[in-house]
Amino acid sequence: MVRSGFTRICRTSIVFALILALLPLCPAARAVRCADVDEGEWYAAAVEEITSLGIMDVDENGCFRPEESASRAIIVEALWRAEGRPAASGQAQLKDVPAGSASVDWAYEAGVVAGDENRLFHGDSPVTRQELAAMLWRLEGRSAHRRALNYADNADVSDYAADAAAWCRENGLFGGVGENRFDPQGLVTRAQTAAVLCRLLHLDGAEPPPLTGCVICVDPGHCVTPLAGKGYRDPVSPLSNETKATYTTGTQGKNLTEEKLNLIVGLKLRDALRELGATVIMTREASEITINGVERCTLPNRLRADVAVRIHADGNNDRSVHGVCVMTPDGDLLGTPSIKDESVRLGRLMVNAVAKSTGAKNRGIMPRSDLTSFNFSEIPTVLIEMGFMTNAEEDALLETDEYQNKIVEGMVESLLEWYGVK
Numbered sequence: 065m066v067r068s069g070f071t072r073i074c075r076t077s078i079v080f081a082l083i084l085a086l087l088p089l090c091p092a093a094r095a096v097r098c099a100d101v102d103e104g105e106w107y108a109a110a111v112e113e114i115t116s117l118g119i120m121d122v123d124e125n126g127c128f129r130p131e132e133s134a135s136r137a138i139i140v141e142a143l144w145r146a147e148g149r150p151a152a153s154g155q156a157q158l159k160d161v162p163a164g165s166a167s168v169d170w171a172y173e174a175g176v177v178a179g180d181e182n183r184l185f186h187g188d189s190p191v192t193r194q195e196l197a198a199m200l201w202r203l204e205g206r207s208a209h210r211r212a213l214n215y216a217d218n219a220d221v222s223d224y225a226a227d228a229a230a231w232c233r234e235n236g237l238f239g240g241v242g243e244n245r246f247d248p249q250g251l252v253t254r255a256q257t258a259a260v261l262c263r264l265l266h267l268d269g270a271e272p273p274p275l276t277g278c279v280i281c282v283d284p285g286h287c288v289t290p291l292a293g294k295g296y297r298d299p300v301s302p303l304s305n306e307t308k309a310t311y312t313t314g315t316q317g318k319n320l321t322e323e324k325l326n327l328i329v330g331l332k333l334r335d336a337l338r339e340l341g342a343t344v345i346m347t348r349e350a351s352e353i354t355i356n357g358v359e360r361c362t363l364p365n366r367l368r369a370d371v372a373v374r375i376h377a378d379g380n381n382d383r384s385v386h387g388v389c390v391m392t393p394d395g396d397l398l399g400t401p402s403i404k405d406e407s408v409r410l411g412r413l414m415v416n417a418v419a420k421s422t423g424a425k426n427r428g429i430m431p432r433s434d435l436t437s438f439n440f441s442e443i444p445t446v447l448i449e450m451g452f453m454t455n456a457e458e459d460a461l462l463e464t465d466e467y468q469n470k471i472v473e474g475m476v477e478s479l480l481e482w483y484g485v486k
């Protein structure tokens with residue numbers, strides 16, 4: 065990956081790291097404590113680092129003003145300082161910038177910013193998220209990105225910022241907001257600027273976590289709802305009139321309902337995937353929900369997840385039956401290319417990895433054409449049946465934290481392989 069700005073940033077960081085290492089000897093340069101930044105805030109560490117390095121300033125009252133939007137002048141100045149204050153030609157290129165404004169001159173000459181059609185810089189204008197993404201991307205040599213932009217509001221991202229937003233995402237510079245949105249027109253605050261600059265400084269040392277930029281929907285099967293038993297039904301597929309009960313709790317073990325077990329494992333999977341940098345969309349994080357089966361299937365379509373993983377446990381009248389299997393769609397009912405192949409590929413990886421991590425019997429993959437949760441999908445999707453709650457031995461294992469962790473470990477393993485990052 066081409067990272068033209070990194071060596072300069074790295075050198076700057078080393079110089080500043082040396083300065084920081086000398087802090088005890090140098091009372092004039094010490095960590096900046098901002099009067100208005102609470103230690104518990106998510107941006108506190110970033111603000112401290114960026115102000116200590118002299119990349120952004122505190123005001124005369126010792127305040128950082130974290131929630132204030134950052135102007136173009138503030139951001140360009142910060143990028144210039146982070147780059148080690150490189151020299152510019154000294155000739156003001158933009159009309160509303162006083163001569164000798166080294167940071168703006170440098171940013172203009174380096175192609176980090178452009179003026180408007182009247183060659184005006186508009187230093188006081190606030191900066192949107194997509195503008196900041198574009199500045200960072202240009203600063204880093206307009207590097208290529210591997211994955212297509214996968215935000216739910218992709219369509220709102222301006223053309224000039226699309227590659228930048230994708231690159232920023234997979235390098236961990238920008239997270240999405242809310243439900244997998246980029247919010248391109250959202251204004252960047254000073255706290256966000258500090259956080260992004262901090263990540264930029266550290267990009268150099270280590271790759272971002274392996275699932276950075278990946279968007280995964282986790283759907284813990286079933287639910288508890290007062291709507292149950294009231295006759296709500298979902299169509300089985302967009303192509304048939306057949307319907308199925310919408311709200312079901314699934315099978316039952318000795319101490320847990322399937323709904324509960326699915327939720328416990330789903331939340332563990334969510335945490336494990338987030339730890340690895342993924343954006344995780346949950347169809348539910350509590351037992352009680354009211355969204356129906358079709359919505360559960362189409363939510364990840366709408367939010368542009370890469371893949372949906374549906375979590376279930378099995379039951380059988382024959383109590384000796386045990387083992388893990390993964391179901392996959394038996395076709396592309398919506399005509400969306402490669403759903404079936406990519407689902408099967410993940411299904412195989414997942415059943416093998418979970419059987420290995422848990423020691424459970426491997427029942428392989430099972431194609432299914434009768435599941436609402438598959439038939440409305442426009443993205444690859446799998447449904448794991450983690451084991452049989454009707455088998456006393458397996459049910460006892462499924463209840464334990466340790467066994468649940470092994471299931472999650474196998475699922476994560478398979479997703480890493482499916483994404484090709486392992």
Ligand SMILES: [Zn+2]
Pocket residue numbers: 285286314315322376377
């Ligand atoms: Zn189920």
